[in-house]
């Protein structure tokens with residue numbers, strides 16, 4: 001039997017968080033190997049573990065997968081969270097690209113200079129509430145179903161919930177004008193595997209390692 005997937009990333013949300021969420025939603029236990037220094041990252045590169053010299057990297061089913069989207073797609077397909085047919089998959093991809101664009105802005109926030117953080121935070125909240133959340137609210141309103149695609153839980157719902165919680169950390173009442181998203185958040189948060197993942201002490205609830213972020217800022221680059 002294959003061992004647990006092993007996740008290689010920093011002890012932060014970043015690009016790995018949606019991957020953690022998807023595994024958790026699928027009820028898959030995983031191990032985390034945190035990169036804590038430039039030397040740790042260099043070792044992974046030197047050992048030939050990182051195809052494009054970047055993380056996230058997930059060891060799963062005998063593969064060393066990199067590229068966030070490829071990893072998410074694999075897990076979603078494997079655990080039936082990726083849509084039932086080509087049209088559902090297209091919708092799921094489309095919605096997920098939106099949440100990933102929003103996420104990308106949030107991921108970069110800790111790396112912004114201190115005097116730009118307030119302005120950046122306001123810009124993220126504006127984008128979330130004026131560009132992204134209205135779209136998902138309308139999707140739910142128009143089809144009247146419980147989930148974004150195909151009336152069943154998919155990675156589109158999971159990635160959206162993760163992005164909502166991350167945005168709420170910047171501004172708590174960010175869903176005040178989005179009743180259907182609030183209901184979706186409650187519904188998905190109560191799915192047993194996700195509820196467990198959200199418990200204090202779970203990876204999701206681990207406080208960000210500020211020292212590690214400060215250290216990583218010295219050597220990290222993003223594409």
Ligand SMILES: N[C@@H](CCC(=O)N[C@@H](CS)C(=O)NCC(=O)O)C(=O)O
Pocket residue numbers: 014015053054055056066067068069220221222223
């Ligand atoms: N397109 C890649 C981008 C990955 C990426 O930018 N990774 C950053 C950390 S979040 C990294 O590994 N930087 C180290 C480096 O480039 O040396 C993905 O989506 O996985």
